[in-house]
Amino acid sequence: MAEPVLHVRGLMKSFGGVRASDNVELSVEPFETHAIIGPNGAGKTTLIAQLSGELAADAGTITFKGRDVTRLPSHRRSMLGLARSFQITSVFLNMTVVDNVALAVQAHRGHSFKFWKPAAADAELVEPARRTLEQVGLEARAGDPASALSHGERRQLEIAMALATEPELLLLDEPMAGMGQEESGRMVETLKALKGGKTMLLVEHDMDAVFALADRITVLVYGRVIASGLPQDIRNDDAVRRAYLGDEA
Amino acid sequence: MDAALAITQLLNGLQLGVLLFLLASGLTLVFGIMDFVNLAHGAFYMVGAFISATLTLWLGSFVLGVLLAIPLVVLVGIVTEVIAVRSLYLRDHLDHVLATFGLILIFDELTHIIWGPAGIAVPLPSWLQGQVEVLPEIVLPTYRLVIIGAGILVAGGLYYIVNHTKLGMLIRAGASNRTMVGALGVDVKTLFTLVFALGAALAGLAGMLIAPITEASIGMGNDIIITAFVVIIVGGIGSMKGAFIAAIIIGLIDTLGRSFLDDVFKLFLGDIAAETSAPAISAMLIYILMAVVLTFRPQGLFPPKVR
Amino acid sequence: MITDMGLRGWAILAMLVLLAVGPYAAYLAGHAFYLDLATRLLCLAIAAVSLNLILGYGGMISFGHAAYIGLGAYCVGIPAYYEYTSGFLQFPLAVGVCALFALVTGALCLRTKGVYFIMITMAFSQMAFFLFVSLEEYGADDGLTIDYRSEFGGLLDFESNVTLYYVCFFSLLAAIYLVHRIVNSRFGMAIQGIRSNEQRMRAIGYNTYVYRLVCYVVSGAMCGYAGALLGNFTSFISPEMMDWTRSGELMFMVILGGTGSLFGPVLGALGFLVLEDQLAELWLHWKLVFGIILIVTVLFARGGIDGILRKLEERWRG
Numbered sequence: 001m002a003e004p005v006l007h008v009r010g011l012m013k014s015f016g017g018v019r020a021s022d023n024v025e026l027s028v029e030p031f032e033t034h035a036i037i038g039p040n041g042a043g044k045t046t047l048i049a050q051l052s053g054e055l056a057a058d059a060g061t062i063t064f065k066g067r068d069v070t071r072l073p074s075h076r077r078s079m080l081g082l083a084r085s086f087q088i089t090s091v092f093l094n095m096t097v098v099d100n101v102a103l104a105v106q107a108h109r110g111h112s113f114k115f116w117k118p119a120a121a122d123a124e125l126v127e128p129a130r131r132t133l134e135q136v137g138l139e140a141r142a143g144d145p146a147s148a149l150s151h152g153e154r155r156q157l158e159i160a161m162a163l164a165t166e167p168e169l170l171l172l173d174e175p176m177a178g179m180g181q182e183e184s185g186r187m188v189e190t191l192k193a194l195k196g197g198k199t200m201l202l203v204e205h206d207m208d209a210v211f212a213l214a215d216r217i218t219v220l221v222y223g224r225v226i227a228s229g230l231p232q233d234i235r236n237d238d239a240v241r242r243a244y245l246g247d248e249a
Numbered sequence: 250m251d252a253a254l255a256i257t258q259l260l261n262g263l264q265l266g267v268l269l270f271l272l273a274s275g276l277t278l279v280f281g282i283m284d285f286v287n288l289a290h291g292a293f294y295m296v297g298a299f300i301s302a303t304l305t306l307w308l309g310s311f312v313l314g315v316l317l318a319i320p321l322v323v324l325v326g327i328v329t330e331v332i333a334v335r336s337l338y339l340r341d342h343l344d345h346v347l348a349t350f351g352l353i354l355i356f357d358e359l360t361h362i363i364w365g366p367a368g369i370a371v372p373l374p375s376w377l378q379g380q381v382e383v384l385p386e387i388v389l390p391t392y393r394l395v396i397i398g399a400g401i402l403v404a405g406g407l408y409y410i411v412n413h414t415k416l417g418m419l420i421r422a423g424a425s426n427r428t429m430v431g432a433l434g435v436d437v438k439t440l441f442t443l444v445f446a447l448g449a450a451l452a453g454l455a456g457m458l459i460a461p462i463t464e465a466s467i468g469m470g471n472d473i474i475i476t477a478f479v480v481i482i483v484g485g486i487g488s489m490k491g492a493f494i495a496a497i498i499i500g501l502i503d504t505l506g507r508s509f510l511d512d513v514f515k516l517f518l519g520d521i522a523a524e525t526s527a528p529a530i531s532a533m534l535i536y537i538l539m540a541v542v543l544t545f546r547p548q549g550l551f552p553p554k555v556r
Numbered sequence: 557m558i559t560d561m562g563l564r565g566w567a568i569l570a571m572l573v574l575l576a577v578g579p580y581a582a583y584l585a586g587h588a589f590y591l592d593l594a595t596r597l598l599c600l601a602i603a604a605v606s607l608n609l610i611l612g613y614g615g616m617i618s619f620g621h622a623a624y625i626g627l628g629a630y631c632v633g634i635p636a637y638y639e640y641t642s643g644f645l646q647f648p649l650a651v652g653v654c655a656l657f658a659l660v661t662g663a664l665c666l667r668t669k670g671v672y673f674i675m676i677t678m679a680f681s682q683m684a685f686f687l688f689v690s691l692e693e694y695g696a697d698d699g700l701t702i703d704y705r706s707e708f709g710g711l712l713d714f715e716s717n718v719t720l721y722y723v724c725f726f727s728l729l730a731a732i733y734l735v736h737r738i739v740n741s742r743f744g745m746a747i748q749g750i751r752s753n754e755q756r757m758r759a760i761g762y763n764t765y766v767y768r769l770v771c772y773v774v775s776g777a778m779c780g781y782a783g784a785l786l787g788n789f790t791s792f793i794s795p796e797m798m799d800w801t802r803s804g805e806l807m808f809m810v811i812l813g814g815t816g817s818l819f820g821p822v823l824g825a826l827g828f829l830v831l832e833d834q835l836a837e838l839w840l841h842w843k844l845v846f847g848i849i850l851i852v853t854v855l856f857a858r859g860g861i862d863g864i865l866r867k868l869e870e871r872w873r874g
Binding site: 052053054073074075078079083084086090091092093094095099102103104106107108112113114115116117118119120122125161162164165 | 737738740741742743744745746748749751752753755756757758759760761762763764767770
């Protein structure tokens with residue numbers, strides 16, 4: 001069995017008296033799509049923030065590709081191959097769609113202390129950016145300002161930016177947040193196309209999407225992992241049913 | 250080192266510290282509650298000095314002059330808040346800074362128009378002009394002791410208000426959660442105006458206290474406001490406790506540094522080197538302190554709890 | 557390309573042509589005053605362009621840029637005091653010293669955000685002010701007069717006001733062009749991304765602190781160059797050039813002109829100086845009107861002159 005891409009051990013994070021992460025244990029295997037589900041307030045976003053490096057854990061370790069990254073700042077983790085998309089859309093509204101993605105490409109093509117040559121004309125940046133836009137289905141909107149995109153399109157752009165950094169692990173924080181039926185369907189298709197080729201850790205509320213995409217599911221309630229395993233096992237797990245799924249699944 | 254000189258300078262340092270606290274407390278209160286950066290805070294300092302100077306000369310009594318000037322400064326504060334400041338709360342900090350910079354220009358010119366270009370000297374009553382023998386052979390000007398006393402009294406009063414009254418509770422609640430306060434039915438608009446006026450009064454009081462020593466002059470707020478900013482940066486923006494401690498420290502360091510740094514330097518530098526470098530370094534001392542604090546604690550020494 | 561330049565493009569071109577020939581023509585006609593005013597305008601415009609790089613494009617609100625103008629000027633004044641009048645020494649010194657000051661203060665300032673950052677830049681500017689006030693040797697409060705402007709071994713005669721004027725003019729064009737290249741380069745895109753969403757930039761792999769710092773240093777160095785030119789022009793250098801209220805005036809120019817545009821700062825400097833000049837003649841208390849204009853600009857015309865031109869252009873087109 002290959003070494004997990006991501007291994008989290010004993011992760012603890014408290015805010016005042018509230019335990020947002022309570023001894024979280026998690027591992028993500030290469031090329032698997034692993035979903036994290038749980039009710040609101042379960043600490044899912046806090047977990048993602050600790051994994052990507054924006055938030056420092058109080059205790060525990062995060063190992064990425066065999067390397068301890070627990071104390072590493074987020075930009076260093078990105079350079080190691082860990083990419084993240086945000087629950088609240090964080091694209092650069094003051095730039096065009098292709099520039100948004102090109103900026104992500106640029107971060108991983110050497111340093112950016114280049115002051116003279118126009119970036120928009122740089123094929124080394126624009127070509128990969130356009131290819132990534134094709135992957136998410138946004139190539140037609142390449143020249144438009146990001147501010148002109150619909151909500152769903154902006155979520156696609158979010159994914160594109162994470163993809164453009166050529167990551168080994170994609171952390172997706174509610175990619176379907178705020179999307180309607182049709183848009184969600186398109187997003188699921190995009191993610192299905194990535195499935196198996198990329199390792200993904202995905203936080204989602206949309207149960208249809210989760211069961212369509214996930215190879216394994218971990219359930220988080222009040223910061224603790226109450227179950228982790230194959231989708232059908234999770235579906236049938238009593239504790240999970242009580243805490244989260246009810247009798248819908 | 251002369252003990253008498255040392256004690257005198259210590260006292261001067263405390264006096265500066267107290268004045269800085271009066272200024273900084275208003276600044277940090279307004280920022281903490283309304284998230285508003287008021288560059289023109291020093292204008293209230295100046296206005297307080299001029300109003301109390303005029304009233305003192307007119308009424309023939311310094312104490313009366315100060316007492317009557319305070320409500321007038323409060324009025325100026327209220328008017329400023331309603332006319333200019335209110336529309337800026339929802340804007341970003343850059344807009345605050347720019348608009349209040351414009352306010353400084355306006356206040357300076359209005360003062361010039363009303364009072365003319367020259368400063369106004371404020372005469373002290375004879376009972377405040379004397380000196381007090383605090384320790385054998387150590388004699389200190391009465392008025393400086395009065396300033397320190399007044400400042401500590403005000404600090405105590407502020408502490409009481411903020412921690413033991415309903416207004417203080419609203420102030421502390423406002424600092425931590427503005428929308429909640431509004432949701433509780435408290436008139437946030439009035440609260441903000443009150444807080445702003447309180448800040449203006451504190452600044453005005455500082456100006457009134459210093460005027461007999463330095464005279465009321467146009468633009469007198471513009472230099473000390475930066476020092477007040479250094480105080481709240483070092484103390485932690487939004488923190489009263491931080492403002493008090495930082496103000497005293499900075500007042501002491503600035504005063505003692507200017508007086509004694511060359512003596513300190515002479516201990517390990519040659520006389521000439523000490524005398525040429527000391528004035529320059531002592532001028533920068535409080536900024537060096539600020540830089541050191543920022544290196545190790547970018548949020549200041551006593552930052553208020555996260556909102 | 558000429559035909560679709562739009563109202564805004566024409567206004568800027570007109571301004572540049574006016575600056576290129578107007579003051580010299582006035583000088584030949586016996587009105588040296590306009591040459592002087594325009595020289596001062598150009599120096600301040602370069603300083604404003606440098607501030608706009610970090611403010612408009614980088615989103616860093618520095619209220620301490622006057623320090624660089626002063627430092628740059630003193631880098632001409634102090635060597636001149638010791639009879640080193642070579643411009644080949646003074647100008648690189650100005651740029652170097654300012655870059656260093658920006659590096660050291662920036663390294664500290666940029667660890668903070670928002671309001672803290674604004675106040676700390678102001679404080680460092682005051683620090684420089686007090687430092688020079690305390691230097692008795694170089695005139696302290698009273699300032700330093702230089703007898704000879706920078707010498708360039710016969711290549712340029714700075715003693716001629718006309719030569720100095722054109723050096724300033726071409727320096728401004730060069731500064732604007734430099735900012736144009738920087739802003740559109742990889743570095744510039746990174747800086748703009750950081751202004752837009754710093755957290756996102758870190759998430760895609762940028763060490764945002766370092767990029768901001770480099771931008772800050774470039775801006776400080778450019779402003780120091782402007783200071784060296786200004787010091788030459790006035791031939792009188794005092795700590796007052798570094799006072800924080802001067803930083804405020806520079807900031808006013810940038811906002812008045814319109815942030816985040818290449819020519820905005822020039823429009824702002826022009827507007828500022830014209831206002832200052834005209835208002836001062838009308839009323840002793842012209843600063844009162846100035847203050848009101850600033851507040852009105854902030855409240856109602858936040859895009860500045862450039863913003864107004866853009867709006868007019870849109871109306872014209874549609």
